[in-house]
Amino acid sequence: MAGLAGSLERSIMDVLWAAPGPLRVRELLARLNENADKALAYNTVQTVAERLAQKGMLQRTQDGLAFRYSPTRAREEYAVELMLDVLTDAPDHGAILARFAESVPPEDARRLLEVLRRRASDDRD
Template sequence: MDVLWSASKPLRVREVLKTLNGGAAKPLAYNTVQTVAERLVAKGMVERAPDGLAFKYAPKRAREDYVVELMLGALTESGDHGAILTRFAESMASEDARELLEALRRRTSGKPVP
C-alpha cells in the first residue's frame, strides 16, 4: 500500500515490483505482488483499471483516511472512550498534541478542519 500511496498515478504490478525490489535483500516474485494486489482489490482497498493486457492499481482512499478508520475502529472496541482518548493524547508528541487541539478547537467552533 505504501508504494501505491506514494505514487502520483496508478501503477502496474511490474512498477510496484520494481519499487519494492529496489533495495530488497530478497526480491519478491511478480506473482506474489500480483496476488497481494488482487487481494487488496477484493478487500476494497485498491481499485484496478485495464491497461492493455495488464491492469493498473490505485488506492481507493488516501492513507490518512485509512489510518483514521483504523483509529476509530480501535476506539470503538473500547468501552471507555474517554480513557483511551486521554491516554492517546498524553502519549503523542507535543507538536502533534498542539495540532490535535487546534483541530478540535476548529471543529467545536464550527469552522471546517482542513
C-alpha cells in the same frame, strides 16, 4: 474495515500511496525491489495486490492485458478509519483518547488541540 495483514501488504500500500498514479504490477514490483534484501517475485506481488483489491483497499483498472492498481482511499483516510474502528469497539472512548493524546509528541498534541478547539467553536455556532 479490512486491515493490512502483513508487511508486504503495508509495503505495497506505501508504494501506491506515494505513487503519482496507478501502477502496473511490474512497476510496483520494481519499486518494491529497489531496496529489498531479497527480490520479490512478480506472482507474489500480483497475488497480494489482488487480495488488497478484494479487501477494498485497491482499485484495479484494465490497461491492455494488464491491470493498474491504485488505493481506494488516501493514507490519512485509512488511518482515520482504523482509529475510528478501535474507538467503536472500545467500551471507554475517553480512556483511549486520553492515552492517545498523552502519547503523541508535543507538536502533534498542539496541532490536535488546535483542531479540537476549532471543531468545538464550529459546533457552538
